[in-house]
Amino acid sequence: MHRRPAHAFRRRPATQAPDEFAQGNQVVKARQFICSAIVLALISPIAHADMSEVKQDIKRDSKEAAHKTGEAARSFGHATASAAKTVGHGIAHVSREGWDATKRTTKRIFHKNDSGEGAQKSD
Secondary structure (H helix, E strand, O other), X not given: OOOOOHHHHOOOOOOOOHHHHHHHHHHHHHHHHHHHHHHHHHXXXXXXXXHHHHHHHHHHHHHHHHHHHHHHHHHHHHHHHHHHHHXXXXXXXXXXXXXXXXXXXXXXXXXHOOOHHHHHHHO
8 A cells, every 4th residue: 555645634725714824923023023122122222322422412512602602791791891991981081182172262261351461371
């Protein structure tokens, strides 16, 4: 008698049964999930280090910007004070010259009518 090989007796369905297909699909999904979790676990420290570096860069840039803004405000304040001082000195000088000119003119006008001696002596 001729013997058949063992695989010849097995029945192979033309398509998989829905239960077998669902079970195989769940295994694939579980493998994908596990692989994704492992990849994320390996990448997480790298991403955390990168975020820490970004955070420090932002902090450093903010400090530099605040420092430059403070310096600019201080320079503006000094410039404004210097300009106000210069204007104040200019006004005082012009006022003094105006007062002196008024005083000289007043003396000239009112001392002209006086005797010649008083006008000449007061100058």
